[in-house]
Amino acid sequence: xxxxxxxxxxxxxxxxxxxxxxxxxxxxxxxxxxxxxxxxxxxxxxxxxxxxxxxxxxxxxxxxxxxxxxxxxxxxxxxxxxxxxxxxxxxxxxxxxxxxxxxxxxxxxxxxxxxxxxxxxxxxxxxxxxxxxxxxxxxxxxxxxxxxxxxxxxxxxxxxxxxxxxxxxxxxxxxxxxxxxxxxxxxxxxxxxxxxxxxxxxxxxxxxxxxxxxxxxxxxxxxxxxxxxxxxxxxxxxxxxxxxxxxxxxxxxxxxxxxxxxxxxxxxxxxxxxxxxxxxxxxxxxxxxxxxxxxxxxxxxxxxxxxxxxxxxxxx
Amino acid sequence: xxxxxxxxxxxxxxxxxxxxxxxxxxxxxxxxxxxxxxxxxxxxxxxxxxxxxxxxxxxxxxxxxxxxxxxxxxxxxxxxxxxxxxxxxxxxxxxxxxxxxxxxxxxxxxxxxxxxxxxxxxxxxxxxxxxxxxxxxxxxxxxxxxxxxxxxxxxxxxxxxxxxxxxxxxxxxxxxxxxxxxxxxxxxxxxxxxxxxxxxxxxxxxxxxxxxxxxxxxxxxxxxxxxxxxxxxxxxxxxxxxxxxxxxxxxxxxxxxxxxxxxxxxxxxxxxxxxxxxxxxxxxxxxxxxxxxxxxxxxxxxxxxxxxxxxxxxxxxxxxxxxxxxxxxxxxxxxxxxxxxxxxxxxx
Numbered sequence: 001x002x003x004x005x006x007x008x009x010x011x012x013x014x015x016x017x018x019x020x021x022x023x024x025x026x027x028x029x030x031x032x033x034x035x036x037x038x039x040x041x042x043x044x045x046x047x048x049x050x051x052x053x054x055x056x057x058x059x060x061x062x063x064x065x066x067x068x069x070x071x072x073x074x075x076x077x078x079x080x081x082x083x084x085x086x087x088x089x090x091x092x093x094x095x096x097x098x099x100x101x102x103x104x105x106x107x108x109x110x111x112x113x114x115x116x117x118x119x120x121x122x123x124x125x126x127x128x129x130x131x132x133x134x135x136x137x138x139x140x141x142x143x144x145x146x147x148x149x150x151x152x153x154x155x156x157x158x159x160x161x162x163x164x165x166x167x168x169x170x171x172x173x174x175x176x177x178x179x180x181x182x183x184x185x186x187x188x189x190x191x192x193x194x195x196x197x198x199x200x201x202x203x204x205x206x207x208x209x210x211x212x213x214x215x216x217x218x219x220x221x222x223x224x225x226x227x228x229x230x231x232x233x234x235x236x237x238x239x240x241x242x243x244x245x246x247x248x249x250x251x252x253x254x255x256x257x258x259x260x261x262x263x264x265x266x267x268x269x270x271x272x273x274x275x276x277x278x279x280x281x282x283x284x285x286x287x288x289x290x291x292x293x294x295x296x297x298x299x300x301x302x303x304x305x306x307x308x309x310x311x312x313x314x315x316x
Numbered sequence: 317x318x319x320x321x322x323x324x325x326x327x328x329x330x331x332x333x334x335x336x337x338x339x340x341x342x343x344x345x346x347x348x349x350x351x352x353x354x355x356x357x358x359x360x361x362x363x364x365x366x367x368x369x370x371x372x373x374x375x376x377x378x379x380x381x382x383x384x385x386x387x388x389x390x391x392x393x394x395x396x397x398x399x400x401x402x403x404x405x406x407x408x409x410x411x412x413x414x415x416x417x418x419x420x421x422x423x424x425x426x427x428x429x430x431x432x433x434x435x436x437x438x439x440x441x442x443x444x445x446x447x448x449x450x451x452x453x454x455x456x457x458x459x460x461x462x463x464x465x466x467x468x469x470x471x472x473x474x475x476x477x478x479x480x481x482x483x484x485x486x487x488x489x490x491x492x493x494x495x496x497x498x499x500x501x502x503x504x505x506x507x508x509x510x511x512x513x514x515x516x517x518x519x520x521x522x523x524x525x526x527x528x529x530x531x532x533x534x535x536x537x538x539x540x541x542x543x544x545x546x547x548x549x550x551x552x553x554x555x556x557x558x559x560x561x562x563x564x565x566x567x568x569x570x571x572x573x574x575x576x577x578x579x580x581x582x583x584x585x586x587x588x589x590x591x592x593x594x595x596x597x598x599x600x601x602x603x604x605x606x607x608x609x610x611x612x613x614x615x616x617x618x619x620x621x622x623x624x625x626x627x628x629x630x631x632x633x634x635x636x637x638x639x640x641x642x643x644x645x646x647x648x649x650x651x652x653x654x655x656x657x658x659x660x661x662x663x664x
Contacts, residue, residue: 062441109633113637114636115636116585116586118384119579119585122628123628125572130618130619130620133622134616134619137616138618243449246442247446256439257439290453291449292450292452292453295445295446295453296446298446302442303432303438306437
């Protein structure tokens with residue numbers, strides 16, 4: 001059955017239908033619009049970051065620091081608003097600025113010093129989290145301006161909250177960029193073979209720099225969304241989110257070696273992960289076990305296509 | 317002196333530089349903190365290095381083969397919990413048996429990682445990112461919400477880390493630290509002297525060439541993960557002995573600390589080069605900073621993680637730039653010497 005399917009996306013789509021079927025059987029509430037929006041809303045920060053992570057991994061790099069950057073921007077926002085008396089709009093702008101700077105820092109070490117992104121972002125994974133802790137230490141900050149909380153918790157267009165609208169818009173824009181623009185083509189070419197890309201006259205360093213800045217900025221944006229949705233920040237906001245984000249991207253068919261992948265795959269993977277988590281929650285399975293299942297899924301998503309399709313292995 | 321400088325390998329220079337940095341740091345903190353050098357400083361640092369040195373060594377073995385193990389923290393936590401459970405229900409159990417149990421228990425986790433990485437050919441970063449979560453969730457399931465407490469452990473186990481073995485210059489070397497040092501040196505000797513362990517370097521620097529030379533690269537990667545798991549298991553036992561109270565979050569974050577110690581200690585993240593002695597010194601350096609920042613009044617202890625992140629970036633950057641320079645400089649010198657020799661021959 002699986003072998004007859006032509007593409008990984010087709011396989012994902014089929015799995016998704018099966019999972020939704022099981023979930024709908026488990027609970028009559030599952031297919032209501034409210035539950036579906038809730039489903040997205042609970043993980044909206046992760047899936048927004050997963051969109052940019054798709055570009056990073058297609059480009060042959062990795063960004064492990066996104067979870068910490070989310071924590072840093074959320075904590076920086078909370079610290080400025082609650083403890084430094086900065087106006088919320090200014091604090092939002094500064095937090096996004098921190099995202100730009102953090103991404104540029106990653107990009108600088110990767111492109112100028114020539115260090116592997118795995119090491120650089122592992123270091124900033126620790127470092128950004130450390131800065132978040134320096135700002136809020138062990139305090140929890142809450143009571144943000146009402147409009148800020150409302151942005152995260154209430155519907156913006158009908159029942160659709162701001163974050164979901166932002167996700168939809170970002171998905172649309174990035175889809176066009178990846179599939180229809182020169183930038184998207186370059187992302188794939190660099191990921192497939194960096195040297196060839198260099199010979200073709202592509203400024204690969206500049207390209208990677210742009211991607212890491214985008215990743216940092218979107219992670220900071222997602223951190224702010226988290227602060228708005230939960231209405232509180234602590235030093236451990238978004239701790240460990242990188243696992244879910246990378247799982248989604250790889251499950252979506254992006255090769256860890258770079259070069260291949262699509263945002264359609266990522267979107268399908270997002271839906272699968274969200275529905276599996278929701279289904280497990282319906283079965284009263286705890287968060288820790290859910291994370292373990294996501295881990296299994298991560299390994300399976302790399303191994304199964306190897307065995308069944310044999311197309312995702314990079315030809316050396 | 318310059319002769320020594322030319323003869324030393326980059327790794328040797330790296331170890332000298334690390335020692336110098338550690339001494340400088342100690343001097344700096346001594347000037348900042350009143351009564352910095354007391355008897356507790358050494359016992360505190362050596363106590364925590366006993367655990368860190370083992371996980372840094374475990375990580376080094378894996379990194380040498382061009383892989384990474386992010387599940388180390390979960391393995392340490394799970395082994396500590398399982399060993400605590402075992403020994404508190406069988407208090408009469410022999411120490412040797414417990415050590416063996418921890419070794420094998422950790423090695424099993426390592427074997428799972430190794431199988432999937434070496435034979436399933438899934439990149440280690442993916443596998444161990446996943447098993448980090450899987451092992452941890454298995455621990456949560458296994459623990460059933462309970463935790464291990466010190467009073468259920470036999471006295472010989474909890475006293476082990478504080479048992480003095482010998483004293484040099486007023487510094488008390490305790491059993492756990494001595495045991496960890498012995499293990500690290502044993503691994504160092506094995507890595508530098510034993511043929512099967514030398515193959516770690518071969519596979520790490522060029523897997524294809526290693527295959528051509530008749531080395532079974534898959535088996536080497538697999539054994540690196542198994543050995544690393546066994547060392548992580550021993551670290552779990554040390555963890556249990558030192559802290560006594562074990563919850564499901566035991567060892568959380570150790571994966572990053574171990575990578576940090578190894579990388580700061582000059583182990584090349586691309587595989588193929590590095591020493592466990594370097595990783596040991598890296599662990600000491602990270603720990604000196606950790607322990608001292610807590611006591612430094614000017615900077616709050618919440619700076620620890622931020623400083624650690626910066627330290628990793630700094631050391632990898634200097635290492636990369638320095639090694640590039642050194643290689644270029646030595647090549648230039650050799651070239652100049654050849655030119656001079658040619659010139660002498662041309663005009664006798």
